[in-house]
Amino acid sequence: MENNGSLPPKPERLKQKRIRNLVIAVILLVIYIWAFSGVIRAMDWSMLQKLDENIRQVLPKLFSPDLTEWRKVFDKILETIFIAYAGTLIAAILAVPFGFWAAKNMVKSPVWNTMGKWFLILDRTFPELILAIIFVISVGPGAFAGVLTIGLTAFGMLGKLYAEVIESIDMKVVEAMEANGANKIQILFYGIMPQVLPEFLSFALYRFEIDIRASTILGLVGAGGIGTLILITAQNRNWPQLGFIIISIVVVVIAIDYISGKLRKRLV
Amino acid sequence: MQSTQHHISIYPRGMKMRVTLTLVMVALFYFFSLHKTESDFIEFFSNLDVVFMKLLSMFPPNWDYIPHAIGPLIETIQIAIVATTFSVIICIPLSLLSANTIVKNQYVYYFFRNLLNLMRTIPDILLATLFVSLFGVGILPGILALTVFSLGILAKLLSETIETIDPRQLEAIQSTGGNLLQVIWYGVVPQVLPQFISYGLYVFELNVRASLVLGFVGAGGIGSIIDTQLNFLQYKNVMAILILLLAAVIFIETVSNFLRRRVV
Amino acid sequence: MITFKDVSLVYPNGTQGLKHVNVTIDEGEFVVIVGLSGAGKSTFIRSINRMVTPTYGELYVDGENVIQLQGKELRKLRTKVGMIFQNYNLVNRSSVMKNTISGRLGHTGTLRSILNLYSKKDRALAYENLKRVNIEEYVYQRADQLSGGQQQRVSIARVLTQEPKIILADEPVASLDPPTSHQVMKYLKKINQEDHITTIVNLHFIDMAMEYADRIIGMRDGEIVFDGPASEVTEKTFEEIYNRPIREHDLRGSE
Ligand SMILES: Nc1ncnc2c1ncn2[C@@H]1O[C@H](COP(=O)(O)OP(=O)(O)O)[C@@H](O)[C@H]1O
Ligand SMILES: [Mg+2]
Numbered sequence: 001m002e003n004n005g006s007l008p009p010k011p012e013r014l015k016q017k018r019i020r021n022l023v024i025a026v027i028l029l030v031i032y033i034w035a036f037s038g039v040i041r042a043m044d045w046s047m048l049q050k051l052d053e054n055i056r057q058v059l060p061k062l063f064s065p066d067l068t069e070w071r072k073v074f075d076k077i078l079e080t081i082f083i084a085y086a087g088t089l090i091a092a093i094l095a096v097p098f099g100f101w102a103a104k105n106m107v108k109s110p111v112w113n114t115m116g117k118w119f120l121i122l123d124r125t126f127p128e129l130i131l132a133i134i135f136v137i138s139v140g141p142g143a144f145a146g147v148l149t150i151g152l153t154a155f156g157m158l159g160k161l162y163a164e165v166i167e168s169i170d171m172k173v174v175e176a177m178e179a180n181g182a183n184k185i186q187i188l189f190y191g192i193m194p195q196v197l198p199e200f201l202s203f204a205l206y207r208f209e210i211d212i213r214a215s216t217i218l219g220l221v222g223a224g225g226i227g228t229l230i231l232i233t234a235q236n237r238n239w240p241q242l243g244f245i246i247i248s249i250v251v252v253v254i255a256i257d258y259i260s261g262k263l264r265k266r267l268v
Numbered sequence: 269m270q271s272t273q274h275h276i277s278i279y280p281r282g283m284k285m286r287v288t289l290t291l292v293m294v295a296l297f298y299f300f301s302l303h304k305t306e307s308d309f310i311e312f313f314s315n316l317d318v319v320f321m322k323l324l325s326m327f328p329p330n331w332d333y334i335p336h337a338i339g340p341l342i343e344t345i346q347i348a349i350v351a352t353t354f355s356v357i358i359c360i361p362l363s364l365l366s367a368n369t370i371v372k373n374q375y376v377y378y379f380f381r382n383l384l385n386l387m388r389t390i391p392d393i394l395l396a397t398l399f400v401s402l403f404g405v406g407i408l409p410g411i412l413a414l415t416v417f418s419l420g421i422l423a424k425l426l427s428e429t430i431e432t433i434d435p436r437q438l439e440a441i442q443s444t445g446g447n448l449l450q451v452i453w454y455g456v457v458p459q460v461l462p463q464f465i466s467y468g469l470y471v472f473e474l475n476v477r478a479s480l481v482l483g484f485v486g487a488g489g490i491g492s493i494i495d496t497q498l499n500f501l502q503y504k505n506v507m508a509i510l511i512l513l514l515a516a517v518i519f520i521e522t523v524s525n526f527l528r529r530r531v532v
Numbered sequence: 533m534i535t536f537k538d539v540s541l542v543y544p545n546g547t548q549g550l551k552h553v554n555v556t557i558d559e560g561e562f563v564v565i566v567g568l569s570g571a572g573k574s575t576f577i578r579s580i581n582r583m584v585t586p587t588y589g590e591l592y593v594d595g596e597n598v599i600q601l602q603g604k605e606l607r608k609l610r611t612k613v614g615m616i617f618q619n620y621n622l623v624n625r626s627s628v629m630k631n632t633i634s635g636r637l638g639h640t641g642t643l644r645s646i647l648n649l650y651s652k653k654d655r656a657l658a659y660e661n662l663k664r665v666n667i668e669e670y671v672y673q674r675a676d677q678l679s680g681g682q683q684q685r686v687s688i689a690r691v692l693t694q695e696p697k698i699i700l701a702d703e704p705v706a707s708l709d710p711p712t713s714h715q716v717m718k719y720l721k722k723i724n725q726e727d728h729i730t731t732i733v734n735l736h737f738i739d740m741a742m743e744y745a746d747r748i749i750g751m752r753d754g755e756i757v758f759d760g761p762a763s764e765v766t767e768k769t770f771e772e773i774y775n776r777p778i779r780e781h782d783l784r785g786s787e
Contacts, residue, residue, distance in 0.1 A: 143305035445611030445638025
């Protein structure tokens with residue numbers, strides 16, 4: 001294509017880029033062949049024959065929700081909310097000192113500061129379910145393990161977000177207070193906190209929205225919330241009740257997102 | 269107001285009241301939540317030795333179990349790749365339809381916006397359960413669940429990026445007589461491609477994490493062997509799987525982060 | 533030939549962009565539209581390639597009333613009419629070549645253009661046009677690495693690659709410094725003379741209008757308030773068009 005009579009040759013740089021893109025494309029292709037062939041081999045194609053029947057059997061039942069056990073469902077949904085709330089609040093408080101530790105403008109020693117950042121990164125790499133399993137084994141099954149899990153996973157993200165907020169504050173206020181002879185505690189409460197608190201709260205609310213969703217899976221490993229009930233209901237092929245659970249969760253999530261979104265708008 | 273000020277506060281009175289009230293409510297609901305979830309931190313800290321002992325029951329991990337976990341881990345990653353691919357493809361028309369720089373019809377625009385919002389309210393566990401109930405136990409419901417789960421997030425991110433593109437560049441392509449596909453390919457794609465790649469990688473990371481959930485509801489992947497080993501109380505095996513999984517997550521996220529930094 | 537017959541345009545918010553415009557522009561003319569900001573210059577030229585749609589009257593381009601055109605027909609019209617913008621509107625992250633060859637989009641099938649399968653002839657044409665505006669050395673550079681004047685020359689090459697019958701330029705020099713402005717105007721003039729492409733340029737600098745135009749059309753409040761050969765125009769004419777004395781910023785200045 002490019003050896004057109006009147007067009008100049010492509011520069012070396014572009015040719016290299018072309019080769020690089022080609023290499024990337026080949027690697028991607030290999031990965032895709034690997035992934036798709038694996039998946040196709042693992043696929044149970046016979047289930048597609050039952051699909052038609054399943055859909056005719058299951059879908060209508062899902063759409064006629066059964067409210068007889070609404071108390072149980074409500075209790076479990078409330079428990080899910082409590083877990084998310086308690087966990088998020090613990091994380092939101094715990095994240096404050098760690099946020100300061102990981103903020104560049106608050107820590108004099110860069111090494112110490114980087115350690116704070118790494119600590120938070122380390123925390124964020126743990127998927128919820130891994131921590132939930134560890135906590136269920138250590139403190140026993142129940143909602144408490146869920147609270148600990150949410151607290152510990154949420155705090156890594158909040159710590160990072162808090163650190164970014166702290167790094168963006170107006171340091172002139174702090175310097176002026178230092179010049180006036182204020183001590184560290186006074187600077188913290190009168191110079192820094194008023195600047196960062198609204199955004200801290202806003203991020204905590206945002207994380208609460210995420211944690212509501214996250215808390216629904218804890219029950220899979222016995223760490224409380226609605227997860228166990230979802231699992232049992234599905235295993236018993238109690239589709240009408242599953243339909244009810246799905247609707248309830250979607251309504252609760254939308255409601256909490258909406259309220260939290262409104263609050264966040266007013267905060268910032 | 270009759271009350272003369274005894275000492276002058278830097279905050280207005282009303283605000284102080286409101287803040288205090290809010291704090292009290294937040295704290296009350298917190299203690300209520302702790303009570304309801306039977307979270308007893310005093311007991312927790314006083315029995316720390318017991319907790320620690322139980323934790324130790326997971327150590328040392330049974331490394332001999334690792335070979336059994338490799339197969340399911342590979343399956344997990346393959347599910348995540350396939351699901352990410354599907355959602356990357358489907359999200360393109362979806363995000364174009366929910367970007368106001370492309371769609372001028374208000375009804376269409378709000379319909380697809382709200383559809384995306386609704387998709388993101390459904391937690392991954394519900395999607396997985398739903399698809400298992402329709403398709404039966406296997407890998408297919410897992411792929412579908414992750415596809416829908418990541419589609420909502422990806423399409424939202426991409427449509428927001430498409431909403432920030434420079435419409436003048438589209439106008440120029442339009443003025444040459446290009447049709448809609450050509451306008452998108454020549455005007456939109458170059459402007460959003462780097463972010464799109466970055467979002468795709470990000471969603472792949474999310475999918476790897478979320479695919480852990482699938483096995484517990486019978487939708488394939490490494491979760492199912494964790495579930496079995498947990499039920500058999502084989503905590504040392506569980507720990508070995510968790511460490512393997514964590515290593516895989518860290519590896520994938522490191523590579524993905526590296527690639528993301530290169531493209532943006 | 534372009535003919536406006538009693539054309540009016542009301543924007544959805546009620547603003548009257550054009551009011552009963554009647555004018556004919558012959559093939560090969562170099563027309564400059566002048567008027568204050570908001571006079572309706574952009575609305576006027578964007579009606580011609582139907583980037584905006586007049587709400588009343590008839591507008592003939594090449595013998596065809598374009599007001600009702602839609603879909604394929606509309607794209608065919610736009611293929612015949614090239615447009616140059618104040619902010620160049622190049623696709624920033626694409627190469628100069630890709631930007632230039634996008635002028636062929638209207639002539640190229642969708643699949644071919646997406647797969648980048650342009651004919652040798654098209655590629656040669658694009659390169660030839662880059663040469664005509666002396667920007668060929670940047671052919672493989674990214675568009676956003678070029679200066680404003682260079683980008684505007686690329687956008688001229690893009691329009692030329694379209695092989696249009698008419699070129700519309702909406703304030704093509706408003707973002708450029710005086711020497712570059714003159715350079716761009718000279719290229720437009722040269723193309724008009726060599727290829728006999730009808731050229732309509734919006735300007736608000738009166739000295740440039742007088743220097744380059746064959747014919748000047750003055751607009752105020754959506755109406756044509758002056759129309760005559762550039763040789764007949766004096767500063768007094770502009771004061772009438774602008775309805776106020778000439779000020780310094782109405783002049784671009786010389787090179
Ligand atoms: N998209 C639009 N919607 C509403 N009003 C517009 C729009 N574009 C231009 N106008 C209005 O139409 C009038 C003419 O604008 P325009 O043709 O851009 O003038 P000029 O190019 O001479 O500055 C102005 O009052 C302007 O505010
Ligand atoms: Mg204008």
